[in-house]
Amino acid sequence: MKKIITITLILLLAFSLNSAVLAENKGEMITYQSENGPVEVPANPERVIVLSSFTGNVLALDVNLVGVDSWSKSNPNYDLEAVPAVTDENLEKILELNPDLIIGLSNIKNLSRLNKIAPTVTFTYGKLDYLEQHLEIAKLLNKEEEARAWIQDFKTRAQAAGEEIKDKIGEDATVTVIENFDKELYVFGENWARGTEILYQEMELKMPERVKELALEAGFHALSFEVLPEVAGDYLIISKNSETDTSFQETETYKNIPAVENGRVFEADSKKFYFNDPITLEYQLEFIKESFLNN
Structure with missing residues (x-):
């Protein structure tokens, strides 16, 4: 019980600090229309955590990752040697990594707590086709133009x-x-x-x-x-x-x-x-x- 109270207090403090930072840097935020409604996210995120599925999309768009899920961490296609594995239950570790954006599937746990650490955007697997999904993540990361060019080239090839x-x-x-x-x-x-x-x-x-x-x-x-x-x-x-x-x-x-x-x-x-x-x-x-x- 004491540990739960401590984590809650830490998260409340983190939320207060993050809110102050976001207010101070309001010009650097954009509104992303997520499947759960509008979310204020960084225009150019620099410390992204992916909790499920979408690590390769973020890497392909050349955005810095500070934490990933274990399945992605073990993928030989990705260069993630210096990036730690995290889970949706590892809130203290996520807080330590100081993310400015968190991405995951719609079934991740502790969504409300994660939102107190950083803007958190989730996607329902299979709701979009595989190329539309990449485009949506690109919109979230303010990289839509790059994604559209790759999609067209890939389909052609x-x-x-x-x-x-x-x-x-x-x-x-x-x-x-x-x-x-x-x-x-x-x-x-x-x-x-x-x-x-x-x-x-x-x-x-x-x-x-x-x-x-x-x-x-x-x-x-x-x-x-x-x-x-x-x-x-x-x-x-x-x-x-x-x-x-x-x-x-x-x-x-x-x-x-x-x-x-x-x-x-x-x-x-x-x-x-x-x-x-x-x-x-x-x-x-x-x-x-x-x-x-x-x-």
């Missing part, structure tokens, strides 16, 4: 690569994306990262009908190993987590899948494939091009 791939594998060839995690297998629809936005939305490669039934609406679907042959397309991309069980690849069921027999399986490091921010998307695009065009 991804679609052109898709035409090359379809010319090689055929218009009707199907592609399935799966991931192994914690003794389970998952299959993905068209909007749950793992390269799916590029494959299905930009390149318009075909998804097997069984995958549409299971994962298109929900985004992903957990499946028993025995069902894998039913969802495997002509090509199989595995977002592979080598730290969990991969023994399914040693079974006859897996080896007898046509994509496996024909050498049409492409394995990616799941840690590099989790997200759909610009840094991850650039990696995924190169992986997809290399896999399909140089196979």
Whole structure:
């Protein structure tokens, strides 16, 4: 109880100090129209904390990060060696990092307390498509022009690569994306990262009908190993987590899948494939091009 009271007093003091600073620097603030209403945020934030999902978006826009979630911290695509991992429950640590903006998903904890430390903006995952989401974060960070230019360039490059791939594998060839995690297998629809936005939305490669039934609406679907042959397309991309069980690849069921027999399986490091921010998307695009065009 004493600890809770102490944290509350610290946060109240931080809120008072931050309010004074914001009032003093009012000309340096902008109003961002968040999904929860208008929020006053720094025009040029310099100490951003991301509590979930959007670290790569902030990094891609060249904005300084002082704290990130643990999933982002372990992503080999990001250069975060000097940036500490924090959680939505680690309020004292967040306070020590003195952020001027906090970003996270809509389900983060302690939102009202976080708002007392710094302006906090949340997004509902999947409410916007993957490129609209990047644009919204760019608006929040006052970097809209840069984001629009990247989005247009990326779509052009991804679609052109898709035409090359379809010319090689055929218009009707199907592609399935799966991931192994914690003794389970998952299959993905068209909007749950793992390269799916590029494959299905930009390149318009075909998804097997069984995958549409299971994962298109929900985004992903957990499946028993025995069902894998039913969802495997002509090509199989595995977002592979080598730290969990991969023994399914040693079974006859897996080896007898046509994509496996024909050498049409492409394995990616799941840690590099989790997200759909610009840094991850650039990696995924190169992986997809290399896999399909140089196979």
